[in-house]
Amino acid sequence: MTTVRTRMTILVSSTALCFGAAMSSATAAPVPDGPDGSRAGSPIPAGPPANIDQRTHSTEPVYDYANAIRESVYVDTTMDTDSDGKNDVIAVDIVRPSETALTGRKIPVIMDASPYYECCGRGNESETKTYDENGVIQKMPLFYDNYFVPRGYAMVGVDIVGTSRSTGCGDVGGKDEIDSVVAVIDWLNGRNSAHTSDGTAVTASWTTGAVGMIGKSYDGTLANGVAATGVKGLKTIVPISAISAWYDYTRSGGVPYSDDYMPWLGGYVGHDTPACDAVRADLGDNDDDETGDYTKFWAERDYVKDARKVKASVFLTHGLSDYNVQTNHFSQWWDALAKNNVPRKIWLGLEDHVDPFEFRRDDWVNELHKWFDYWLQGLPNNVMREPMASIETSPDVWNDYKTWPATKHAVPVPLAAGKLGAVGKGTVTITDDPDLTEDDIVATPSDVIAGRQMFLSAPLPATIRVSGTPTVTLRIKADSTTTPVTARLVEYGDAKRYSGVRRTGTETCAGESTSYDDSCYFTVQKLTTQSDHGIVSRGWIDAAHSASNAKPKPLTPGKWTTVTVPLRAQDEIIPKGRILGLAVTLSDVEWTSPNDTGATIDIDLAGSKLNLPLTTGKLTAPTKLAPLDVDITTPSQRPDLHDPKN
Structure with a gap:
């Protein structure tokens, strides 16, 4: 359970110990499949770690968060998206337990890859990353590190290509952005290189290589896109209010929601340089706003068509009132995952573009804990035996169902x-x-x-x-x-x-x-x-x-x-x-x-x-058309597509 307090409460203060690259020297160990035999699999720790309650099959908060290792590294890529003659590097910030580093116990990773860490912030309070005087991560936005690092996880925040401290130029949901995250997963699995700010080579010997991606809106969209590559090491994703195909985010069957959105968003989150301006101009030249057609440009940003490549499990959540990332995004992604027998779970709330951490906090944190323990730690809890779907049927009233949707026939x-x-x-x-x-x-x-x-x-x-x-x-x-x-x-x-x-x-x-x-x-x-x-x-x-x-x-x-x-x-x-x-x-x-x-x-x-799509009841026609006048007192308003997707 979470604890309650007012804003005036004084926080616990202590100095973090930064062990740095000295703890990162060996190649990451290979990741075996999970004990349940599913193709998404889970890494199995080498012997029972001290932070696992064998009775409840759950990780316990035994590691000291204040003394966690905090480090910032730069992962190499083979891309040169800003055409400066240098390969782009991806800034990666890490918070992980110091105790596991000292004992040599390898731990899994929870990752939030985002374009928003500098420009807009994350969550309801728009938190941004902050750094110490040496450029090493201090504050990681959201609660993931605070909650999971004491339980034996590493929290990794990735600045996607062309944003924040990464170099290059982003392509708004395209191959370059997805590949920039894949490069980080490859590094965590010993397949890629990275270095510190002074150029010292650094490897991720501290991790099992098992990665779970999580994030809301653009961040969850990246999780969908990375999962659709089938990259090895990605064991699960938790997309929150996420896009599954960018074509369907900017238009509906040829009808545009707004014009020139892709270059606008690229400029909003990305570097303000002539090179990146040219990349964004290219986005505008290829988005086919004039015709509304689905082209190769949109196919590159369509993750649904590649659902057959998904090897990670998926815990999906979305708001049924979301007209920012509309509900067709979760439904078409969900259907594609079902056709490919991907292990999955779904929460659907009444809300619009809102993280369940905001409106169902305790239950959400508890469920995430069980989900990551199962898929990343290999713990045999009951999360996959629970009902597949949890639906908010009226404000704060939730019903659980065996599957979703309730019917396949309209x-x-x-x-x-x-x-x-x-x-x-x-x-x-x-x-x-x-x-x-x-x-x-x-x-x-x-x-x-x-x-x-x-x-x-x-x-x-x-x-x-x-x-x-x-x-x-x-x-x-x-x-x-x-x-x-x-x-x-x-x-x-x-x-x-x-x-x-x-x-x-x-x-x-x-x-x-x-x-x-x-x-x-x-x-x-x-x-x-x-x-x-x-x-x-x-x-x-x-x-x-x-x-x-x-x-x-x-x-x-x-x-x-x-x-x-x-x-x-x-x-x-x-x-x-x-x-x-x-x-x-x-x-x-x-x-x-x-x-x-x-x-x-x-x-x-x-x-x-x-x-x-009805599960019960039927519709009948009126015998005659009696007046049915209503008084509209609350105008409906379409959400502004040109708002940052927090």
Whole structure:
């Protein structure tokens, strides 16, 4: 359990002993597979170390954090991304127990590779790395070192290529950034070289070579990308709110969320030099914002397509309200991992872009502890016998399930004029109105609004659970060669709904502290708002990209075609008596870049449907369309894509 304190508490102060490179001289030992026989495997320590409780099969905090070895090294690469004639070097900061170094016991590594250690900071409090007068790491952001180093782990913070103290220029999710992290894992496994700031060669003789990567947002994205290389030594990853394919982060089926995002982000986190400006200009030249197409540029940044290479286990967590890194990222990655039989576990909270350390702290720390003990220490605990999925079904109420999603099959829900759940005849028409806001679209759902078609169900006869990825199939005839199509699944009914988190003035501590590295962090309060509707899911598609993101096919004006709108993955229990609404519009200037074509489409009702992954219950159509007016009091706002991804 964590301990609670106020901000005024005085921290324990002591001086760290830096043993430095003298403790790092031999090649790392090979890492055997784990005792469970899984292909992700785990290293087995050479004899029972003193910090393991044999009764609970867990590591115990017996090592002195204040006297931990703190060292900073530079790992070599074969890249020259800034074209200066010198190979790039990757700055790596390490905190590890001094006691294991003295006894020669080899320990595993928990790694957070990030572009944010200098520019933006990590976590809810935007912590950055700090160094002593000799340039050696003092403060490592977040609680990982405070908690795990006393338990016999090394914490390694990697500045990816082109950021902070590493040299070179980053390529925003591309091969260079991924390779810069692979180079560090190779060094930890004796396959690469490194040196200190004065040029002294240094090896990682202190580690088993077993690495677990963890991180939120960009950091978790790097973990996904590195796992997709199949690099030896990476035993597990814990991606938090992470991207699985950068194409899907910047656009949805050819519909862009913003323009010139990749060069902007590269400039935000990377070195401000003419050489790196040129690299970022190249990103802008190759991102195909003009067409929205999936190209080789995006394939390089698509980790889902390489899921077959993943040999690490995966503990994935994501927020079901996350429209920064949207929920299609975890769902498509999860599905690809499942197809390749990757050992895995998933937590899904109601939250948006928030680390579970903030909203489920004690349970999260305990579960991480068991996960790393199993996959990195080889301890036979019960973490892989627990339910695979833990889902927050209402604020602070969690249910555990054997698997996710709950169903692999979507229930086809037919569309009729104004009705959801009845087979319709004829057509309805939508003419693009880019001035429509989401509030306009979901308010007064029974009214006829130009630019919107709403389909409403009868009150639900029983509680339903939507678990998986809904889609909307529309048979359309357009008067232009393409048009964006937007769909929203809305739940109507007065209730308290999750609306965000707010930082409190109370801290809890997860691990040990020193005067320069505090393990204590503010808690957050979960907020709810009384409202008469909630958005279950949203989705966008450029009609010409419906069949292929790589090879769009322009529509033939006046000819019928079928378009599928992918909504975002969801897991939500919707109570009996609520009404579901499906709102279809064309362009969306709030959630995507302005891309209206002024198109008009006809929708063939008999050839159109909502595909809803339901585990229980069903949808029926109302017998008549009674007025269903709602008062929108809390405007919905799309998160700014140009915010640092903390």
